[in-house]
Amino acid sequence: MSDEGFILTTENVRGCLAGCGLVQGEENISARELGGGVSNIVLLIEWPGEPGRGWVVKQSLGKLRVKDDWRSERSRILREAESIQALRPVLGAGAVPDVIHIDRENFLFVMTAAPPGSQTWKDLLLARRADSQVARNAGLLLAKMINASREDATLRSEFMDRTVFDQLRIDPYYRTTASRHPELQREFDELIAANHEIRTSLVHGDYSPKNMLVLGENIFLIDFEVVHWGDPSFDAAFLMNHLFLKAFHLPAVSEQFISLVHDFWNALSTALGPEATAGFEIMTLRHLGGLMLARIDGKSPAEYIQDEATKEKVRRTASRILVEGPQILEDAVDLVKVEL
Numbered sequence: 001m002s003d004e005g006f007i008l009t010t011e012n013v014r015g016c017l018a019g020c021g022l023v024q025g026e027e028n029i030s031a032r033e034l035g036g037g038v039s040n041i042v043l044l045i046e047w048p049g050e051p052g053r054g055w056v057v058k059q060s061l062g063k064l065r066v067k068d069d070w071r072s073e074r075s076r077i078l079r080e081a082e083s084i085q086a087l088r089p090v091l092g093a094g095a096v097p098d099v100i101h102i103d104r105e106n107f108l109f110v111m112t113a114a115p116p117g118s119q120t121w122k123d124l125l126l127a128r129r130a131d132s133q134v135a136r137n138a139g140l141l142l143a144k145m146i147n148a149s150r151e152d153a154t155l156r157s158e159f160m161d162r163t164v165f166d167q168l169r170i171d172p173y174y175r176t177t178a179s180r181h182p183e184l185q186r187e188f189d190e191l192i193a194a195n196h197e198i199r200t201s202l203v204h205g206d207y208s209p210k211n212m213l214v215l216g217e218n219i220f221l222i223d224f225e226v227v228h229w230g231d232p233s234f235d236a237a238f239l240m241n242h243l244f245l246k247a248f249h250l251p252a253v254s255e256q257f258i259s260l261v262h263d264f265w266n267a268l269s270t271a272l273g274p275e276a277t278a279g280f281e282i283m284t285l286r287h288l289g290g291l292m293l294a295r296i297d298g299k300s301p302a303e304y305i306q307d308e309a310t311k312e313k314v315r316r317t318a319s320r321i322l323v324e325g326p327q328i329l330e331d332a333v334d335l336v337k338v339e340l
Contacts, residue, residue, distance in 0.1 A: 006106045008041045008059040017045070017057070020101055022110060035210075039072065039168065039225065044113060054113030055100060060225065072167040074107040076225045079159070081109040083202075083227040086155060090148040095141060096221055114213040114220040121209035121219070125246050126304065130256035132263045133217040138239060139267030141219055142207060146232045146272060149202035155229065156199075162228045165205055169226055169234075170195070172299035174290055180297045187322040191290050194283065198231035207235035209242050233280050236268060237287030244288075244336055245295060245302050248314050254340050258333060265329055282325075285332050289321030313339040 008016065010031040017023040028049070034042040034056070045055040060077035081102045088096050097111035121134060149155045170192060178188035205226030213220040243261045247254035269277050295302040296314050305311060317339050326332045 008043060008057060008106075008108060010043060013043050013045065013057055016103075016106070016108075017110070020103060020110075022101055040077070045110075046113075052116050054116070055110050056097070056113050057108060057110050059106065059108035072164055076164040076168075077107045077109060078102065078104055079164070079227060080224045081111075083159065083224045084111065086158070087145065087202075087224075091141065091144060091221070094218060094220070114222070115215050118213040118215040118220060121212040121214050122242070124214060125209055125243075125257070125260075126250075128250065128253050128256070130253070130260055131214075131217065132260065134212075134214055134219065135243075135260040135263035136267040137217060137219050138207075138212060139264040139269075140271055141221060142204075142232075142235055142239070143268050143271030145204065146201045147276070149229075150200060150276075152202075155202050159202060159227055159229045160199075162230060165203070165226045165228045165230065169205060173294035174298075177290070177294045177298045181293065181319075184293070184319060184322055188290060191286050191322075194286070195231045195234065198233070198283065199229055201229070201232045203228055203230045203232050204235050205238075207238045209239070231283065233283040234287050236265070236280070236284045237291055239264060240284070241288055241291040241295065244292065244317075245305065245314065247336065247340060248310050248317075249302075249304055251340055258336070261329070261333070281329065282327055285321060285326050285329065288332060289318050292321065293318035 006012075006016075010033060013031045014023065014029060017029075018025055023029060028047065030046050030048055031043050034044050039061055041059045041061065043057045045057060047053045058077065058080075060072075060074045062074045063071050081099050084096055085099050088098065097113070100110040100112065102109045121138075124131070124134075174188050174192050178185050181188075204221075204224060205228060206223050208223075211221060211223040213222065240261050243257045243264070247257035250257070269281070272280065292314060294300075296305065296311050296318070305314065317335050320335050321332055324331075324335070326335065
């Protein structure tokens with residue numbers, strides 16, 4: 001039995017939407033649960049007979065669904081909805097959802113669904129479909145968010161609080177992993193401190209292929225629950241880490257994933273420009289080492305990497321990146337290739 005009050009289900013969502021005045025009692029709607037990860041309940045609402053019409057209802061959980069005791073403020077869902085509203089004019093209506101309704105009491109909101117036929121980039125990558133233009137578009141989309149938010153005092157003020165980022169990223173990824181690798185405690189401490197000091201733009205915080213719904217070459221970006229004002233190199237490293245992990249997971253096509261890393265990085269760095277990227281690459285690579293190890297030994301390990309031999313390869317690579325501190329991407333790529 002949950003102690004979190006009203007919890008969304010496929011059975012009660014109609015009543016929830018009707019109570020908010022969003023659907024009528026006689027409307028024919030269907031509801032099914034989507035993969036909400038470990039921290040949310042996510043339901044897809046569709047209208048049979050009306051192709052292309054769909055909403056997503058998302059509710060945050062206080063206790064995450066993982067083996068470790070991992071908790072976070074449920075109010076993060078409200079900041080997520082507010083960040084989508086703020087970013088939609090910046091990133092474009094085709095790149096982010098439209099927020100339909102926010103229910104503050106029950107920690108949920110309703111938004112438009114991705115275009116029909118969209119697939120997560122993660123699923124496409126695991127199916128060995130490596131599209132260079134999607135990788136470039138991921139870089140351009142991130143650059144657009146960084147460039148547009150950097151001088152926005154309103155966004156800076158609204159999203160300065162980093163409590164949820166600490167709860168869902170710094171603590172479970174960096175502090176937990178450091179506690180399991182005491183030989184790297186100094187490197188993680190320095191990484192956490194450097195990240196805390198950098199406050200230059202809006203940060204998505206979960207810039208991952210699983211949160212990019214792809215149709216053709218277009219990206220529909222979701223899951224802004226750890227959005228905050230801070231260090232944008234975290235987002236760049238987060239995305240590249242997922243591509244590198246898939247190279248370890250599927251070594252037969254690893255060159256394709258490494259090529260996607262270059263496509264993403266070249267598009268991102270070019271769009272940001274040399275002045276904006278001063279020090280950005282070095283910090284991105286520091287995060288890369290930390291995140292790579294965290295997805296093996298942190299609270300949220302990559303579920304598709306199961307065999308110990310692959311885990312050891314990732315551990316060795318991540319440790320070398322953290323300790324040796326590569327200055328340019330190619331040096332980090334070389335460390336990956338040594339293990340591959």
